[in-house]
Amino acid sequence: MTHQADFAAALFDPARPCPSGLRAWNGSDPALRHAVHRNNVVVSLVDALADTFPVVRELVGADFFAAMARDFVCAQPPRSPVLALYGGALPAFIEQFAPAAAVPCLADMARLEHARVRACHAADAPALGATAVAARLARPDALPGARLALHPSASIVVSPHAVVSLWAAHQGSGDEIERVELDRPESALVLREGEDAVVVAIDRPTAHWLQQLAAGAALADAACAVPQLDLAAAFGVLLRHPALTAWEEP
Amino acid sequence: MPQPRRHADAPVGVGFKPQHLADLLAGNAVDFVEVHAENCMVAGGPVLARLARVREHCALSLHGVGLSIGGAQPLDEAHLDRLAALVERFEPRWFSEHLAWSSHGGTYCNDLLPLPYDAATLARVCEHVDRLQQRLRRRVLLENPSTYVEFEASTLGEAEFLSDVVARTGCGLLLDVNNAYVSAVNHGRDARAFIDALPADAVGEIHLAGYAEDRDAAGDRLLIDTHGAPVAEAVWALYRHAVARCGPQPTLIERDHDVPVFGVLAAEARRAGHAMGEVLATGSELAA
Numbered sequence: 370m371t372h373q374a375d376f377a378a379a380l381f382d383p384a385r386p387c388p389s390g391l392r393a394w395n396g397s398d399p400a401l402r403h404a405v406h407r408n409n410v411v412v413s414l415v416d417a418l419a420d421t422f423p424v425v426r427e428l429v430g431a432d433f434f435a436a437m438a439r440d441f442v443c444a445q446p447p448r449s450p451v452l453a454l455y456g457g458a459l460p461a462f463i464e465q466f467a468p469a470a471a472v473p474c475l476a477d478m479a480r481l482e483h484a485r486v487r488a489c490h491a492a493d494a495p496a497l498g499a500t501a502v503a504a505r506l507a508r509p510d511a512l513p514g515a516r517l518a519l520h521p522s523a524s525i526v527v528s529p530h531a532v533v534s535l536w537a538a539h540q541g542s543g544d545e546i547e548r549v550e551l552d553r554p555e556s557a558l559v560l561r562e563g564e565d566a567v568v569v570a571i572d573r574p575t576a577h578w579l580q581q582l583a584a585g586a587a588l589a590d591a592a593c594a595v596p597q598l599d600l601a602a603a604f605g606v607l608l609r610h611p612a613l614t615a616w617e618e619p
Numbered sequence: 620m621p622q623p624r625r626h627a628d629a630p631v632g633v634g635f636k637p638q639h640l641a642d643l644l645a646g647n648a649v650d651f652v653e654v655h656a657e658n659c660m661v662a663g664g665p666v667l668a669r670l671a672r673v674r675e676h677c678a679l680s681l682h683g684v685g686l687s688i689g690g691a692q693p694l695d696e697a698h699l700d701r702l703a704a705l706v707e708r709f710e711p712r713w714f715s716e717h718l719a720w721s722s723h724g725g726t727y728c729n730d731l732l733p734l735p736y737d738a739a740t741l742a743r744v745c746e747h748v749d750r751l752q753q754r755l756r757r758r759v760l761l762e763n764p765s766t767y768v769e770f771e772a773s774t775l776g777e778a779e780f781l782s783d784v785v786a787r788t789g790c791g792l793l794l795d796v797n798n799a800y801v802s803a804v805n806h807g808r809d810a811r812a813f814i815d816a817l818p819a820d821a822v823g824e825i826h827l828a829g830y831a832e833d834r835d836a837a838g839d840r841l842l843i844d845t846h847g848a849p850v851a852e853a854v855w856a857l858y859r860h861a862v863a864r865c866g867p868q869p870t871l872i873e874r875d876h877d878v879p880v881f882g883v884l885a886a887e888a889r890r891a892g893h894a895m896g897e898v899l900a901t902g903s904e905l906a907a
Contacts, residue, residue, distance in 0.1 A: 373691045376732065377723040390735075391768040394807040397837035402767040402805075405833075405843055409730040417729075447727040450685025450698060451660040493663035521662070564665040 379403070380410045381443045414442040414455070421456045422482045424539045425463075428472055437466060453490050457483055474530035474551055481532050484524045484559040485566035491522035496611030505616050506604060513589030514619030517582045522561035523612045525576050525583070533557045533570045560612055569610055574598040579612075587619075629867035629895060630678065631888040633881075634846075634874055640669055642881035644676050649888050651678035651712065653871050657685045659709075660701050674709050680824065680871065681711035685727065688747045688761070689720035689734040699754045706755050713824055713869065715760040715793040716751065718744065718781065735770035736780040741787075748788040760823050761785075762793040763813075765801040765830075765844030777802070778816035785821045792817060794865065795826035796858045797850065797873075801842040805835075814861050822865040827858060827891060828873040847876030850887055859894055859904040867895040 372390060379385040387400035415438040419426050426434040441462045447455050460479040469475050505515065526532070533555040537543030556576035558569040571579070574597040581591035592598055607613060630650030635643070643652065652673055659670055659681075673679065686698060706714060719731035734740050752759055763781060775783070781792060794817065803810035829848030835841040850858075850872065862868070870891040872884050898904055 371691055371723075372735075373720060373723045373732075377726055377728055380728055380730070381726070390771050392771050393768065393835060393837075394805075395835070395837045395839050397835045397839065399768050401836045402841065405767045405841070406728075406730050406732060410728050413729050447729060448725055450657050450687075450695075450722065450727045450729075451701070452657065452727075452729065453661050453666075488664075490661035490664050490666065493667075522664070561664060564668070 380407050381446050383407070383443075411439055411442055414447065414452075415439055417452050418442070418456050418459065421486050422459065422479055424482055424536055425459075425475060425479050427539055428475060428478060428535075429469065433468070437463070437469065440466070454483075454487060456486075459483070474528065474532055474535065477526065477528035477530055477532045478535065480528070481526045481536055481557060481559065481568065484526055484557075485568065487524060488522040488559050488561045488566040491520075491561060494521055494614045496520050497613045497616060498611070499608045502604075502608050502613065502616070505618070506608075508618070511618040513587065515588045516585065516617045517588070517607075517613050518615035518617075519579070519583050520560055520612055520614050522559075522566070523579075523583075524559050525556065525579050526559060527554075527556045527573060527576045527580075529554045531555045533568060536568055537570075558606060558610065558612060560610060562611060567610075569606065571606055572599070572602070575603045575606060578603055579606075629892075630869045631892045632678075632680065632869065632871045633884040633888050634871065635673060636874075636878055636881075637666075637669060638878070639881035639884075640672070642885075644672065647677075648882070648885035649677065651680055651869065651871075653680035653682050653873075656681050656683040656702055656705055656714075659705055670709060679709055679711040680713040680715065680869070681705060681709065683714070683716040684731070685721055685729075686716050686747075686751065687720045687722040688716055688751065689718060689732075689740065689744055690722055690747070691720070691743070692723065694747050694750055695722065699751065702751075703754055706757070713760060713793075714755060714757060715762055715824060717762045717764055718777075718784070719764045731764050733764065733766045733768055733770070735772040736775040736777060737770075737772050738774065741775070741780060741783055744784055745787045748784060748790050752788065752790060758789065758791055758823075760791040760793040762795050762826065763798050763802070763817075765795075765798040765805075765842075767805055767841065767843075769806055776813075776816070778813050782816070782818050785818050790821075791823035792821045793824045793826060794822045794861055794868070795828070796861050797826065797828040797830060797854050798844060799861075800851075800854050800857050801830050801844050804840050804842050807839075810857050811860050814857070814864055817865075819865045822861075822868055825858065825861060825865075825868045825870045825891075826873055827854060827870060827887070830854075845876055846873045849883075855890075855894065856904075856906070858891065859898050859906065862895050862898045863902075863904040867899060870895070 391399035463476040531553045538546040632651035635652040831843045
């Protein structure tokens with residue numbers, strides 16, 4: 370192992386000894402000094418995750434979150450110096466993290482929060498306004514074959530838990546936290562509106578329909594794939610939120 | 620209302636924080652801001668929109684924290700491309716990076732890690748600085764680090780090492796006076812002698828920041844470069860020494876933790892401006 374490989378490995382593994390070849394001017398044990406770096410690395414990355422996942426942190430408490438995030442950081446350290454999207458693997462990590470099993474919605478809440486961060490930093494692109502969407506809806510003959518492009522900031526979160534209501538409650542904008550029925554399935558369209566990453570509650574058929582559209586399906590094919598779809602309600606979402614960048618008619 | 624500065628002979632600035640945007644744009648309390656390049660490496664959205672507004676308002680220093688110039692492996696060309704794209708788009712007045720490493724084997728450590736100062740490291744750092752300057756098509760400033768450990772393998776002092784990098788690559792120096800102080804205390808050295816041993820002409824920017832204080836295993840002072848406190852008085856005194864030696868330089872107040880309101884940081888920046896003016900007017904680094 371090269372010295373830097375050894376040094377880096379020791380940063381993420383508290384069980385590894387301090388790297389060799391270090392010294393201090395006063396002959397003191399360099400391990401304590403090396404620990405400054407260990408602390409810098411882990412604390413800064415745990416803090417970065419706390420910024421990205423504030424509701425996950427509130428749900429489990431600061432201490433539990435810090436311990437879980439430390440385990441994640443050491444297991445899956447960043448692969449890039451660009452940390453804006455670090456933590457995309459945290460939801461899957463949470464699913465495997467036994468102590469978090471008592472909070473079944475935690476992984477999906479992490480998915481929702483990471484979707485918000487992705488929405489915030491996604492590419493800029495002019496969105497089709499309500500007028501443009503309405504104009505296309507007014508041409509029914511062209512609807513079945515139309516293909517829609519979702520805005521780069523848009524993503525869909527589907528959960529068996531009430532993560533949308535719970536997230537809203539934590540923003541102070543929905544029900545009280547205690548009143549959220551956690552076992553109710555919920556879905557969301559997450560996207561950027563202005564400078565804000567917003568969470569739009571949608572029903573599950575609409576979520577699946579949007580996923581079909583995002584995968585490139587034509588409107589009619591996407592609708593056929595989702596039998597329970599309330600098409601008027603689904604179009605309503607597209608009229609109210611800047612979720613589309615293109616609407617190609619056949 | 621922001622007070623215009625009266626005595627600065629070089630621009631003063633603060634590290635940019637999004638929560639300070641409105642206050643920054645409302646006046647001319649500082650001459651420039653510095654942003655960490657890696658924080659701006661996003662596809663779009665408010666981060667870049669804010670940076671564009673800031674750039675219209677005042678000069679910009681782009682400060683890289685993740686290139687790993689001291690890395691044992693070749694520079695990350697994809698990261699160089701991202702840096703070059705930012706430099707091209709936002710045309711910063713200064714670009715700086717660190718004498719440190721932060722990535723190895725595809726893992727990014729998110730800290731500025733120390734290097735042995737020997738001939739092999741010197742050759743590698745020079746090669747990387749050459750590549751960086753070639754890719755960005757400009758002279759870059761290399762920052763002296765805060766360090767906590769030294770290496771048995773080191774054969775050169777830090778000032779000698781930096782002087783050699785400057786001589787071989789033509790890069791400039793970002794003199795972080797807080798780092799100079801922190802490292803001097805941590806290694807039982809004289810911070811003034813460190814500054815005196817640098818090539819004064821190469822210094823193109825100065826950083827000031829606050830540190831935290833700890834103790835090492837022998838009970839001696841161990842200072843931690845936290846950017847979480849006001850600039851210490853000992854660092855202000857060392858700053859005056861640096862100005863006396865290197866002349867007035869663009870000076871930046873860094874603050875990344877326990878960030879106060881904009882006015883508090885701007886006041887520290889103005890203090891740097893006054894100090895530069897005084898040192899220049901009196902010819903003495905001693906405070907009036």
